[in-house]
Amino acid sequence: MVMEILKAEQVSFRYPEEDRDSLHELSFTIEEGEFVVLCGPSGGGKTTLLRHLKRELAPVGMFSGSLTYKGQPLPGLPAAVAAGEIGMVFQNPDAQIVMDTVWHELAFSMENLGIPPAVMRTRLAEICALFGLEPLLYQSVHELSGGQKQLLNLASVLLLQPKVLLLDEPTSQLDPVAAREFIMALQRLNEEMSVTVIISEHRLEEVLPLADRVLMLEGGRLVADASPRGFVQQAGSASLASRQAYLPAASRLYLALSTEAGTAAPENIPLTVREGKRWLLNSRAAGASVVTEAGVCANVIRDHPAANSGAGLPAVVTREASAAAPGIVTPGNAVAEPVTYPAGASGPGGPDSPVNLPAPSAEILLSCREVTFRYDKEGREVLRKLSLTLRRGELLAVMGGNGAGKSTLLHVLGGLMKPQRGKAELSKGSTTGLLAQNPLLYFSYDTVAEELRHMAQYAGASLEEAGREIDALLEVFRLRGVLQSHPHDLSGGQQQQTALAMMMLLKPDILLLDEPTKGLDPAAKDRLAALLQQLRRQGASILIVTHDVEFAAKYASRCALLFDGSITAEGAPAEFFSSNYFYTTAVNRMVRDLLPQALTIEDVIRTWSGSAPPC
Template sequence: MEIVAAQRLTFRYPDAAQPALTEVDLSIRKGEFVVLCGASGSGKTTLLRHFKRELAPVGNASGSVRYDGCPLSELPDGRAAEEIGFVFQHPESQIVMDTVWHELAFAMENRGYPQVVMRQRLAELSSFFGLEPLLQRSVHELSGGQTQLVNLASVLLLQPRLLLLDEPTSQLDPVAAREFVHLLRRLNEEFGVTVVASEHRLDDILPLADRLVVMADGRVRYDGTPGEVCRRIWASGDARERLYVPSVARLLAALDGAGTSAASASDAPLPLTVREAVAALDRLAEVRAPASEGSADEASEAAGMRGQATVGGAEARRQPAPSGVAQLRSLICLSARRDADGPAEALSCRDLAYRFERDQPDVLRRLSLQVREGELLAVLGGNGAGKSTLLQLMAGLRKPQRGKIAIAPGRRIGYLAQNPMLYFSSDTVREEFARAAVNAGYKSGAAETEIAHWSDAFGLGELSDRHPHDLSGGQQQKLALALALLPRPDILCIDEPTKGLDPDAKEAFAALLLQLREEGMTIVMVTHDAEFAARHADRCALLYDGEIAAAAEPPLFFGGNYFYTTAVNRAVRHRYPDAVTAEEVMRRWTTEAARS
């Protein structure tokens, strides 16, 4: 029996040229685990909010939404509050109290739960999420990932029957993200909680889901089991749609020659788990036929991997993983300047130490890191490791208690925080651009040129008259990025820039980063997106225990890790231990085939 259903649901935001939802028919059965995906602005968040009555957007709506057999609008307030839980895309938007334990108790207090029930549930959930060390902390001192975990726990404390999540893993590190999606599956299987999650990071969550629903232009485009939907997407031959197929499945489909008429007609679901991928790769290795040298480009095209200029540029700069002494040097923390004939330093951190309060331990201690001119450096690490704090120190927004940050003379620094909402204070996108241009010191003619350039680069032209708060999460992220780039800084510090971006938007953003680097910009990016960092970063650094534990080029950095690696590496490491991208696997595969 269905727990929630939309019937011919159509919705248009005020003054919007096109509807956000158009005659959506979608029924979610009790106990299902459903993943929603699609491009930014495709209607995922709008649809989710229609399933939570209190969060339904303002605008013109038609059609109906039913919950447990009755109209959602007629559901008693108590049931609506307790039985339908919602986790926001931006965790800061959901926090209402001052400390972590007050936040966790807030919803239960509002519902009038007895203290013994509140204490029992709070103890159980805080222990499960590992939140005990944070209970007395101010919510303003939490990292983005820690804030997201607090939000998840606070919603689960009401023990909802329907759990709606809008990109819940976007600010979680790879370890926490995997643990969380497995927690969702446990809640779904052991307690019968129906889960509907909107996600762009599909590699970990799709193998656990019962259904995959792909939205496009406010409509449901695909609906079925994940393996079946991925096969149908691949068979469509659409390069953009193929980006929604997880990287391992894309790779195996390309290696298997999918995209040809024979392969496209196959009804076999694409492999989604590492175990399935390993078995499929071994089978292909046994039966593969010799290939010509020119087949590498054909295979990459079949894989539906767009943005070859970006990928090719990154791969061209990246040599095979070093060995011996060179390998050891790459893994040592970078605490000394490079040789005189090496790349110059754009920014240098030496022996940094920082803590939020005098009686708290250091978040960063003895941290040293050199950022080279014109490179894209990706900083990874666990939630709460201090990545955002490090970025704020680099940007001059905080001052270290000890240590020194040196910036090359004449360099201007730009900064983009995790939460794009911090950058919006005007009523329309057009006004946001105009305000940013004035702050950057542009005169009227130059301002119009720069605004047009960045608006076109991020596809924001059609949104000029929309209120920033009415944009989707991905569109808000694009707007914030455009505002940060408008002054054209020499060094750009960006915190989780791919959060909320769909796969197609990520490819466009990667192409933009390549262009900016070619123009001389230096970029420091904090990210949890291992796939993006592996494909596009020049170097990656791991922040652990207040220090830079390792810094190296992606093949050496990601190769062999259990969690801080790519899905492709986990699937092929038995054959290609240091291959971390699908492009590298394709290159080696076709080279071996040509030699056989």
């Protein structure tokens, strides 16, 4: 008999001084050994729910309903049981690390529970081998990349051998290879050790095929509780089409191209790249009207949202750029031609789609030549004879493994770190705005409204100008509902959007963004992309460091790979991604035998629709 391990009955929660519930009458049961995916928009209540399931992290506020663990009320569990049997990996890796070295951090939790030293060493040996942490054992935690810190946090939790593992967007700071290995480790823990896994994620490509169930939260309410294929089938209906953005690429491509998507049996819906490729090839071989030698069914293309999408952005007024903010805008002269916020912009496929943007100019705004950087005099070279240029009007995506030096490169380009050799040069009259990986670094006040108002005033805006600009940015980033919330009480995605809005108020003409899509739901990513594309159209230059392959493939004008301290490959997205094995999109892995340079579902639709016969 399968035993229930967690149960929620009519759970509601409201943060202090808020006028709405962050969780509203949630009821669900999770059985021992289940793999559960928690998804939904930023601010929907996912992190709040996970924090309530980890008793020690439960936020302060008004709570009603009941939560039980193995039939016992969660608040009444013995401290050792609650701490040891329910483990959690945070969204922000820095918030979980308390010691100075990797070794001390790994040992910390076991020491607190009084685990004997011999047992500690045995567990350490196992976990370090599993995650490849042995070379880092005596390294300072401050020298780790964001992804390495996340792996360290997971290892620290697993050393207590928990029965339930709660994970809040754990792959958001991992490169594609590390993310795949991380998810495979979770799968092994779930299958071989029967650890119950509850994982909150926006990137469902890898985790949805492993799940037993999908729970979706919107506005604090449980709006879906289904099997993965049942969830896909629900998303195929017209009334729930907004959920398609959360699906794996294979499922989204199936729903976009299949004329039988609404009536197909759940077992026939593809979830993985292998299943998606098999469906495409079988459809083509069978001569189906969906995928033919000539292309796809014309009415499918015409009716698909990606063919006619347009997500409007509100107006944001123009204002002259002003004084630089320490740590955010590089010292320099005023912006020669100030960047304005968009008066209107379209989503993917609209007039501001990358395929319709003007080509970047030849003017170089930012460059580095033969740059070498190390943190310690005797330490390794993080950057080694690295050369890179950023031209006016382009969006350059820099990718690479965890610890490759991507964040270091941004800090060198932003003038916050000085290389030992080589030089980073900023064109005369230009300023750079840097969005660091941790948005909490930008918060100094008690509410989002105060943060935005003080930043606008610091940038030199009048009260009237500040009000108009802030009002417009609230629409772009959907922050109006959290204006009176403390920044630390926001979801990770909302924190990211708040920090980005603060930086935008300074009107830099060069944006340096470190993992800008981290924590963002699909709709928020599209709004961010529309804003960045409009800024490009106005002459802004953008460099993003990202592990989000799908975002880079869809919106970047140029991509570069950082490896062994230098740029080893760069080019337009189609050429850059189509030759890669891991650093490419799921769509490309599915269709590269048919369309070698197609990276997104929109690429497939555009390519095939040009010659599609009527159905």
